[in-house]
Amino acid sequence: MPSVPKWLGDTLEKLSSKYYHAVTVTDVTYLNESLKKVRFEGDIKSIAFTPGQVVEFRVTDTDYRHYTPSVFDTKQKACEVIFYLHGRGIGSMWAEALEEGQQLKLIGPGGKLAYRSEFPVHLVFGDETSVGLAHCIANECERSGSQFKGLLEFAPENISWEIGTDDRTTVVRASMDSPAKRALEVLESWQDIYGDKVGFYLTGRAKSIQRVRGYLLEKGVPRKHIQTEPYWAEGKRGL
Numbered sequence: 001m002p003s004v005p006k007w008l009g010d011t012l013e014k015l016s017s018k019y020y021h022a023v024t025v026t027d028v029t030y031l032n033e034s035l036k037k038v039r040f041e042g043d044i045k046s047i048a049f050t051p052g053q054v055v056e057f058r059v060t061d062t063d064y065r066h067y068t069p070s071v072f073d074t075k076q077k078a079c080e081v082i083f084y085l086h087g088r089g090i091g092s093m094w095a096e097a098l099e100e101g102q103q104l105k106l107i108g109p110g111g112k113l114a115y116r117s118e119f120p121v122h123l124v125f126g127d128e129t130s131v132g133l134a135h136c137i138a139n140e141c142e143r144s145g146s147q148f149k150g151l152l153e154f155a156p157e158n159i160s161w162e163i164g165t166d167d168r169t170t171v172v173r174a175s176m177d178s179p180a181k182r183a184l185e186v187l188e189s190w191q192d193i194y195g196d197k198v199g200f201y202l203t204g205r206a207k208s209i210q211r212v213r214g215y216l217l218e219k220g221v222p223r224k225h226i227q228t229e230p231y232w233a234e235g236k237r238g239l
Ligand SMILES: Cc1cc2nc3c(=O)[nH]c(=O)nc-3n(C[C@H](O)[C@H](O)[C@H](O)COP(=O)(O)OP(=O)(O)OC[C@H]3O[C@@H](n4cnc5c(N)ncnc54)[C@H](O)[C@@H]3O)c2cc1C
Pocket: 054, 065, 066, 067, 068, 069, 081, 082, 083, 084, 085, 086, 088, 089, 090, 091, 092, 093, 111, 128, 129, 130, 132, 133, 229, 230, 231, 232, 233, 234, 235, 236, 237, 238, 239
């Protein structure tokens, strides 16, 4: 629900209070000028979380935005989110203004995408908004002894970013005119991913997801091996 009238937002918060968790911002780290990692600590001890799930924040009285925890640690009562500060919307402005000591409510977790332990290999496709997901799935792969592969498309000005998932993640140049063009070239060269072993998590820009999904289906990847969750789309506010 990207937007609701304030009265409805207030009512939902009261009626669904078990999904709203009080948290405090306890740390803010800039991985670079536009990627901001924020640690939230608080009332999340008893929450079940599967890697790949998302949380939501009420970013204004009337607007909500989704984000993917890179870490969700119920023992430490801590959750971390990596925000891409693209500067084009209220979610980005809200994330930019987050600072240590701030108190807010984290909603969820939920969403339709989640880590599937039956696959020995996990491939995350996305963009700058998927860096947190890549971290989360990579950590889960390490924990469970499975293989992680990342493929992220970044805007030309971000292409040199270090994102901390080492050589398991390939970064390619995004093109606004030809969604996923370079990513498809890389996928074509990864011949080992078309068997039965790989679970795909396609996220980020809606148009790129569409192209990658179509390509994988053409290559014979079973539909049920591909999970998709668009994170943003041109001209749309808050997916
Ligand atoms: C399930 C889910 C999980 C998500 N997880 C994360 C996450 O972990 N980290 C994160 O940073 N974001 C994440 N996002 C995306 C984040 O919610 C979007 O960045 C959000 O929609 C932006 O909100 P906004 O108000 O800033 O811009 P919006 O009001 O949504 O969009 C305004 C305009 O900005 C432009 N725009 C939006 N996003 C981008 C972009 N990435 N690049 C270029 N232009 C853009 C579009 O043209 C859009 O029309 C997630 C989204 C979803 C749905």
